[in-house]
Structures are given as structure tokens and as C-alpha cells.
Amino acid sequence: MTLSEEIAEEAAGDDAGRTPPPSRARVVAGRFLSSWQGRAGALVLGLVFLLAFAGPSLSPWSHTDKDLTAFLSPPSATHWFGTLQTGADVFAVTLRGLGRSLVVGLLAAVVCTALAALAGAFAGYFLGWTDRVVTWVTDLMLVLPAFLLLAVMSPLFGSGQWPLFVLMLALLLWMVTAKMARGMTISLREREFVRAARYLGVPPARIVLSHILPNLSSLLVVDATLNVSAAILTETSLSYFGFGTQPPDVSLGTLISDGSRTAVYAPWTFWFAAGLLVVTVLAVNLVGDALRDAFDPAAKGPR
């Protein structure tokens, strides 16, 4: 708010207030793209997405194909990334796993941030009993080992049940964001525009949804980005131990797990999946960092 007003004043000084002030979104986008982290992160992330969703059509092999004439063969013209012990094409399987990891990570981050925003905003706005209950539940979830909950429930994530897995992942990542959203809401609820809405008789639920939440958007966008990388990392680690994505489906975690056993004499089974994972998470983190700087030029460094 204040920022666009400042810029509006500057613009008014230049040509007597005829041009409208640039919107906040444009200011943020401009700042985001002027930092090298933002540009590099966005570019790499775009390439990773392109690779994951357009890449499979380039290769003659699909992720379910088994080439029974080539077991564990090194990268060649027919198999660009080589093959696994089963004869599966590493390129096709890795891209499939990458796509699954990206989808799971993105969805989990969106669900988790939405949940955190609602819980935090309602707790911070209503205070009293709502606040006490929400805070208590957040603390409880922070204390329970998240890994254990997911692992114990893993038999439920059989084939085709990955949306449930996404939901559980989101349920275990929302707490810290919710605490931050609550803190910001408590200071927002005493601001003039919220009071004005209250005295005009706007119902409390609508105040939260249309006056509080939009003002949390910068925090939420940045946190959603960082939650994407957290979700991807959690998904990979769980799948590595067989608690996440279940076969016959593949994710980067299951591929890294299988690849690490053959990595010594067949490096292509491990390094492509591991490398793509690191590059993806790095790009997401860079985007998140650049976004935070773009929203709030005074902030510096991660968290």
C-alpha cells in the first residue's frame, strides 16, 4: 500500500498526476526480475517444468516400457540416460518421477499455505477460544514426529491414492506458516480499514476473507514457494524409504533409492535423478528468496 502511494507521488511529481500509478503486482514483478536470483530461478524452473511435461514426448520410450535387450546399459543414442536393471529407460522414468515430484510438491504447498492462512487468520482475528484451540493444535502437530505419521499411514497411499498423500503432506507442513499468519493478523485487526469494516457491520468471516487475507498475500506467496521445496524434499525422503509414492508409480525419491544401490558401477542410475532434484529445489529456493526481497526490500537473507 505505502509503496504504491510513494511511487504514485513520484509519478505525480513527474507529469502532474495524469498517469495512473503502477500496480503493486507490476512493481513486485519488476523488482523480482531485476535480481539475478529471480531471473535464474524462474528460468531454470521453467526449463525443469518444460522437461518434465514436454520431455517425455521427445523420447521413443515411455516410463512403463522395458527394453529386454539392454539391462543396465550406459547412456547411448537409443537410451539417452541409459537403462535400469529392469531394462527401463532412465530418461523416461526420471522425467515421469520429476513430473510426479513437481505435482505433489506444488499441490501440497498450495493446500498447506491455504490451510495455514485460514487457520492463522481466523485465530488471529477472533482470538479467545478460537485462538487457543488453533494454537494448541499447531503446537501438538509440531510435537508429533511428522515422519512417523506419514510412515504409519503409508499403506493407505497405494496406487492411485496420491492425492491423499498430498493432503497428508500438507497437513504436516502448515504449522509454522499458520503461526506467522496469526501474528500478522493480530496487528492487522487493529488497523483503520479493518475497524471501519467492523463498524460498518461487515460479518467477521467476510472481514477475514476479503480484508485480512489479501493483506497477508506477500507473506503467503513467499511461504508457498518455500513450502514447495520443503514438500518436494519431504516427499523424496519418504519415497526413498518406501513410505511415499508406491510402485508401480515412480517419484524422484524411489529412483534415487534404487539408483543408490547401483551407483558405484552404473552412475547414470543415480546422478540424473539426484541432479535434477537438486537443481529443481535450488531453483525453487532462489525464486522464493527473490520474491521475498521483491515484496519487502528491507528484508535480507533467508527467514
Added chain:
Amino acid sequence: MAGFLARKLVSSVVLVAVAASLAYLLAAASLDPRSNYAGRTPRPPAAVVDAQLTALNLNDRTPLLERYLTWAGGVLRGDLGRTVTGAPVGDDLKRRAGVTLRLVLLGLVCGSTLGVMAGALAAARQYGWFDRLSTAASFLLLAVPVVVLANVLILAGTWLNDQVFGARVLLVAGEATAGLEAGFWATLLDRVQHLVLPTVTITLGLAAVFSRYQRNMMLDVLGADYLRTAMAKGLTRRQALIRHGLRTALIPVATYFAFTFGALLTGAVFTEKIFGWHGLGERLISSIFTNDVNTVAAISCLAAVAVLAASLAAGLLQAALDPRVRAG
């Protein structure tokens, strides 16, 4: 202060109790110890299996609430129940806690020291070559999950053994060589050889977090008035930074240290499992696979206690180090 502490303590105890109960109920409802007997040949008669499961308080034909009450009663008396093979859970966990503690303490001390030093150095020369290098390194390390880092280190270790040392210097599996009978020094050397790679795994990940944290804290402190005053009274920049800057910037890091320690007690799951260390984290995974309800519940209870104790310790540490907290 005392009233605040007492209230905090009571709510912590309630949280631990609820968390442990939830973990037990969840584990008891979804794990199936009966299936452990299904694959045996000759197949034991149903009555025998039932009697065995009942003796271990794992029988799924007993109502869940009844099993829970039996378990909770035992825990209140200090009895954590028995594993699926009939051994007391407590004894096993005591031994494993020692293993985990050795790994986590060493990794945490190395990681935080390295991270704090790197962060402080980077902040002292902001945007210098070391700042850029350490920032890039920590960004890279934060993007590498433990499962990848551990495997890469194992690969690097085997490569070093083959190509550089020409002997098995870095050992990648287990915490000690089985059946090794040697003198004190040889045993110690063997332990250290096993300890190097897992410790490096934990150290690198923590150092990345700590260095970012310390750098930001240090940058906040650098602009403070008292640092200018210290230099005005005649200290060099280096003296002022070490005596006044680093000490102040260490306060939040110290509380973070306490908090990480609690979280790591079970957070070393991946490192332990990959390097074959028989610690608490490894037991957590294997107990889920063997449907060992009582062990799962005991470890979650332990994890909850560790996290809450650590957050309490972090709060106390902050109050002890920062006069502003005590005054406010």
C-alpha cells in the same frame, strides 16, 4: 517468571501426553502385528498367536481403548511395553539412545561451529569473495536432501578408498566393525573411521543453516550503535566485532542450537538408516516395517519430550543470555 514457567511446564506435559496417546492410537489402529505370524512355516495355530499377541498387548481382537489403557498404565509406571519379539522396549531404546546421541552431538557441535564461523566471517566482509562463496555453498547444500547427500558421500568415500588411500580408510556401514577384537586404540580408531561420513552428513546440512542464520544476525548487529561506540573508545574493528558483535549475535543462534538438538534426536533418521547405524531413527523405520506398535509409540513419546524439552531449554537460554528478555 516462576508462574509463567510453571504454566509452560504444565501445558508441555499435557502436550506430550496427548501427542504420545495419539501416536499410540494411530500406530495401534494402522499397524498389524498379526500379519507377522502369517508368513511362518509351519503356521502357528490361531489360539497360540492370539495368546502371544495378548501377552504382548498387541491383540487386535482386544478393543483399542482397552489396549490403550493397558499401555498408558504401563507407561505411567515407567514400563514402555514389549517389542513384537517379547523383549522390553526400554532396554533396547536405552542402548540405541547412546548411539544416536554420539552421532547427533558430534554433528551438531561441528556443524554449528563451522556454520557460526562461516556466517560471522561472511558478514564481516559483506559481498566479499568469502561471503559470495559461502552463500552459494549454503544455497546448494540447502537444496540437497539428506538421502542424496549421504549417498554422494558414500560414493565419494569409496572412490577415495580406492583411488587415494588404497585401503579401506573411510567405512560406510555400521557404527563399529562386528567382532573386532583389538586393543583400546585400535577400537577407537575403528569407531572414528565409521563416524567420519555420517558426521560429515549431519555437519554439512547444519552448517548451511547455521551460517545463513549467523550471517543475518551479524549483519543486524554490525549497524548497531554500541559497536560504533566500542570502536570510538579505541577498539579496532576486529576487536569490537569479536568482543561485542559476535557475542550478541550468538544469542539467537544458541537458542536455535538447543532447539535443533531436540529435533535431531529422531531427525537423524535418514542418516542413521543409510549408514546402518543402530540408533533411534533406524529403529523407528524398522519398527514400522515389523508392525512393532509399542516401540513406535515409545519413540514418538521420546521425540515429543525431546522437542518440548529443547524448546523450554531454548527459552531459558534466551532469558539467561539476553537481559532484555529478563527485564521484559
